Amino acid sequence: MTIGVPKEIKNNESRVGMTPSGVYELAKNDHKVYIQSSAGEGSGFSDMDYKNAGAIILDTIGQVYAMSEMIVKVKEPIEEEYKLIQKDQVVFTYFHFASSEPLTKAMIESKSVCIAYETVEDKEGTLPLLTPMSEVAGRMAIQQGAKYLEKPVKGRGVLLGGVPGVQPGKVLVLGAGVVGIQAAKMAAGLGAHVTIMDINMNRLRYVNDVLPPHVVTEFSSEYNIRKHIKDHDLIIGGVLLKGAKAPNLITREMLKEMRPGTVIVDVAVDQGGCVETTKPTTHEDPIYIIDDVVHYSVANMPGAVPYTSTVALTNVTLPYVLKLANLGWEKATETDEPLKKGLNIIKGRVVYKEIMEAFGWETSQL
Numbered sequence: 369m370t371i372g373v374p375k376e377i378k379n380n381e382s383r384v385g386m387t388p389s390g391v392y393e394l395a396k397n398d399h400k401v402y403i404q405s406s407a408g409e410g411s412g413f414s415d416m417d418y419k420n421a422g423a424i425i426l427d428t429i430g431q432v433y434a435m436s437e438m439i440v441k442v443k444e445p446i447e448e449e450y451k452l453i454q455k456d457q458v459v460f461t462y463f464h465f466a467s468s469e470p471l472t473k474a475m476i477e478s479k480s481v482c483i484a485y486e487t488v489e490d491k492e493g494t495l496p497l498l499t500p501m502s503e504v505a506g507r508m509a510i511q512q513g514a515k516y517l518e519k520p521v522k523g524r525g526v527l528l529g530g531v532p533g534v535q536p537g538k539v540l541v542l543g544a545g546v547v548g549i550q551a552a553k554m555a556a557g558l559g560a561h562v563t564i565m566d567i568n569m570n571r572l573r574y575v576n577d578v579l580p581p582h583v584v585t586e587f588s589s590e591y592n593i594r595k596h597i598k599d600h601d602l603i604i605g606g607v608l609l610k611g612a613k614a615p616n617l618i619t620r621e622m623l624k625e626m627r628p629g630t631v632i633v634d635v636a637v638d639q640g641g642c643v644e645t646t647k648p649t650t651h652e653d654p655i656y657i658i659d660d661v662v663h664y665s666v667a668n669m670p671g672a673v674p675y676t677s678t679v680a681l682t683n684v685t686l687p688y689v690l691k692l693a694n695l696g697w698e699k700a701t702e703t704d705e706p707l708k709k710g711l712n713i714i715k716g717r718v719v720y721k722e723i724m725e726a727f728g729w730e731t732s733q734l
Contacts, residue, residue: 369693370400372436374429375407378443380651382410382674385441385461387682388421390689395422399693404432411678433457438697440689442681443668444471455479456715458697460689462486462501464638465712466613466726472718479716481697485685486638487611487720488710495610496706497688499546500680502635504670506550506606509633510539510558512669513602516631516655516662523662524629526601529559536560540600542588542617542642544571547606547635549579555602556583563596593617597626605634605642611712612722613640620644620658628660637665 371394373385384407386394391401403423405415415425426432433439433452441461445453447470453459456479463484465472475482485497495502510528517523517537530536539555541548544566555562556579564579565588566572572585586592597603597618603626607614614636623645634646641647645658648667655664670677688707691700701708712720724731 369696370402370435370437371689371693372402372432372439373404373407373423374432374439374441374449375404376442376671377429377448378446378668378671381443381668381671383442383668383671383678383681384408384411384413384674385681386686386689387411387679388413388417388423390682390686391418391423392421393686393690394693397690397694400424402426402432402435404429408678411674413678438689438692440685442671442678444468445474447474450474450478453478453480456481458483458692460485460685460692462498462638463712465720465723466611467638467640469727472713472723472727475713476716476718480713481711481715482713483692483697483701483707483710484611484712484720485710487712488688488706489610490706497681497684497710498608500684501670501677502546502608503550504673504677504680505635506547506604507554508669508672509547509551509604509606509635510554510602512654512664512666513539513604513631513633514558516633516664517601517629519629521655521662522629522657522660523631524601524627528555528602537601538599539563539602539604540596541565541604541606542593543606543608543636544568544575544585545606545608547608548604549575551604551606551635552579552583556580560602563600565592565596588617590617594622594625597622597630599627601630603630603632605632605636605646607636607642608639610722611720613726614642616642616644618643623659623661626659626661629662631662631664634663634665635669637667641665
């Protein structure tokens with residue numbers, strides 16, 4: 369099979385869909401890999417690195433799409449790429465369709481086969497291709513939140529870890545999944561007081577077992593959320609519904625209950641956000657302020673640490689890429705149940721129920 373890895377063109381996205389190590393494995397299995405020139409530079413990989421691994425370097429993104437049976441990338445295609453995607457072409461990437469109707473309609477019209485990293489689900493119910501980026505984003509959420517709590521950027525002026533004689537900052541984490549646990553771990557490591565909330569008691573029991581005593585668990589309800597947002601300095605949105613739009617746990621009117629300079633980092637922005645006032649931002653212009661509350665909602669947070677993110681992503685995607693390349697998408701998804709769950713759109717037909725429900729489309733045709 370011919371596999372193409374284009375350069376990511378989303379704002380400040382420096383990750384790349386495949387490392388030279390991944391290319392080497394594909395080439396070893398007699399697959400042809402096309403890499404767009406300079407695609408890996410932001411992650412620390414040169415064209416020569418890819419050549420030495422067996423890739424063929426192409427000058428333009430158009431050439432990569434035109435010459436490849438399967439496209440492997442990181443972020444969802446943006447508008448400039450819609451017209452490049454070909455009928456029957458397999459596109460393997462993060463899509464997050466439920467948060468973008470225009471993207472969904474464009475991929476339907478392309479008649480391509482869209483396999484989403486974020487809905488590949490193993491038999492334990494975990495999302496193996498989403499996990500490493502959730503780990504990165506959860507840890508970064510505290511790093512960024514701590515920065516935007518500083519007064520010069522309109523935060524409360526709170527040092528999360530505090531100092532002797534001064535109480536530490538308070539962090540509220542919504543969701544005890546991968547993002548939430550990683551965020552809680554980082555915040556606890558800085559010495560902050562952490563409250564983590566979820567509706568899944570098994571997750572809360574796990575958090576209670578593995579994290580230190582200053583990480584407090586509480587059942588998630590509107591009443592409890594309203595109680596905590598009044599006195600917490602940093603709020604992390606880490607709620608995920610597989611393939612579906614995230615629920616709005618914090619509404620616009622609830623912002624008025626927060627103290628001026630409170631920071632919200634909504635990691636769920638890729639799925640629409642779990643805060644009503646969330647809108648996607650970029651690394652170039654990461655924050656905005658509503659009712660004196662600082663919102664950070666960069667839609668590709670792991671793109672700020674591209675070397676770490678690219679290596680972590682290829683570690684988990686490569687086995688699936690190899691299976692798709694070796695068997696073709698039809699046989700690969702027939703024989704691999706987790707990969708089958710990654711199928712979102714097949715040649716113009718949406719096959720993932722949560723996408724249809726997100727836009728109020730009729731699901732009877734599924």
